[in-house]
Amino acid sequence: MTITQDATATSLLRFATAGSVDDGKSTLVGRLLHDSKSVLADQLEAVERVSLGRGQDAPDLALLTDGLRAEREQGITIDVAYRYFATPRRRFILADTPGHVQYTRNMVTGASTAELAVVLVDARNGVVEQTRRHAAVAALLRVPHVVLAVNKMDLVDYAEPVFAAIAEEFTAYAASLGVKDVVAVPISALAGDNVVEPSAHMDWYGGPTLLEHLETVPVGSDPSAEPARFPVQYVIRPQTEEHPDYRGYAGQLASGVLRVGDPVTVLPSGHTTTVAGIDALGEETDIAWAPQSVTVRLADDIDISRGDLIAAGATPVPTKDVEATVSHLNERPLRAGDKVLLKHTTRTVRALVKEISYRIDITAPVREGKLEQSSGADGLNVNDIGHVVLRTAEPLALDSYSDNRRTGSFLLIDPADGTTLTAGMAGEAFDTVRSTDANDATDEEDWV
């Protein structure tokens, strides 16, 4: 969508939406775009034309987002789409994830880059299996902020007790999964209550509208609080008269801060050296931080190539034994014994699926801080979430996903045809499950 607001907003929030088929998610997204004046005249005219053609009286805002022929024909959303809008306060990239088919896969995809997830529920139905799934995926992918949007409040007479009960149940569930920030907003996407404009029907609600919250939620983390991680993407060697000896390691800082003079370790080799220089896209600088793309020069002539990790602070121990929580994305099941490719940061290595430890039922209620797991799983099917043990051909410098979303994540790829099979998160799935169980050491091996 083209932006019609003024151009002063400079911060960027990436967020994802999740909702079941009839929760009104497309309407909500359409409403956000429409009421924030991000829909332009020609787009609205197109929607009005199609709505009229179908015999509807009012423009169907869901049509703003359903982009493909098959989606319009079937009235469903079949894939993740990305939307762009802005207000004077902030710019937004919205990963619009459909709730219909392949829900887990699509939501995992959208949530992987999101700093906030909007989980939509129908006020008449409350927290249902899908809601728990969405909360669990947000927790699993470590989306820092979750918003519960209780939709269709107009259909429950805008009643506060209905909202309060749903908000309480959801917040407790999300907290048990380790989601730290949950905000609940009662809305009507169809009528426009509390989406962009405050509702005249819900005086009892004193919180922000959905958009107001999106505009003000803190984004980003403080790079100075994290150890530096710099996956080497490409070695820049001009070998020109002007730069006969230039050798720079190009990459994007996955986390942390790098300064000229910093001692660093190159992984997996373990060589240590110091940062001799940093070039920020052609200009010399003495400091760089995540997520900047820069080029780093090192003091010593070490053999470094694409796939290596330049790290500072506490460095990960390179390992060929990877334990991870995974979300299986492909119709082809993942089984123990499968030989796959594993892409971690800029390194792709061969890997063997040694064991599928268990599958996690992310729709079940959490009991004693744990999600249900079915052990002895013979394989993972599409949309399954489980825990696996992998053996790689070369050592990887993996962080735990709970510490670092970029250096703790990986893909499994089918070596035969390049299909993306599985999304992996190194380490255990839900960290606060551990803290709930901290006084019960015997449970440690089977928590998820």
Add this chain to the structure above:
Amino acid sequence: MTTATRSLVQADDPNQNSGGPFALSHLDALEAESVHIFREVAGEFERPVILFSGGKDSIVMLHLALKAFRPAAVPFALLHVDTGHNFPEVIAYRDRVVAEHNLRLHVAHVQDFIDRGVLRERPDGTRNPLQTVPLLDAIEKGRFDAVFGGGRRDEEKARAKERVFSLRDEFGAWDPRRQRPELWSLYNGRHAVGEHVRVFPLSNWTELDVWQYIEREGIDLPEIYYAHERDVFARGGMWLTAGEWGGPKDHEPVERRLIRYRTVGDMSCTGAVDSDATTIQAVIAEIAASRLTERGATRADDKLSEAAMEDRKREGYF
């Protein structure tokens, strides 16, 4: 109307300033992401090429590629699909840029395919949809395995569904139902011989982002993006430039107007907008106030049907 500057997050709203001294402006964040994409392709592919039309998106794309590999040269060639209905200013610009940065340029001519009888001129004279065949032919002949395009997801509904790395089969076709899921910043560039990957480093940019970046970086553009007087005639609600491509027809009177172009493509289907914006600041203000999308205002070929872009993409269009 104020415009974004190079500075970090503005101080007037403390809520935005959560990253402290390490906050990145949205333009810096988009730039870092695009540079990452260029370097991933350089690291993973054998023969990448940048589609270059001389339009603002491909110009920004080239600018980012130049920055990504400094002080080394861009490790990619350029490919221009020439419809034969170009604005002369744009071709001059293209050749100037190629010479200035010592780039390699491949040109695929639609006219060659018409002359050989492979393609037929359309009755409406529009050659934009005819670009697909020469493009796929050039990709095949050049054995290009990664093809950078300047497409943005904000342009059009079908493009909103496009991946950053988009696998195309041996016919160059896009199948929206069979796209690879794309997570984190882990791009999967695996492909079989004969297949290729379209790469869109500007996926997350909007039209306004592109203009603000052009302003910030002081990027030179073909003059037709700024207001100038030109002989135009009205067709399909747009101002088209009179030219050898077949316009105007007898009943379409030509008039001299003060206009500028919001997009640059084939002359026969790229409409001008009335404008007195002669500076980049004025252009940004105009776009920010516009009630029409870029494509809605200026592209005749997208109006052909509700799914025009999707259908062309399926055939291999960028």
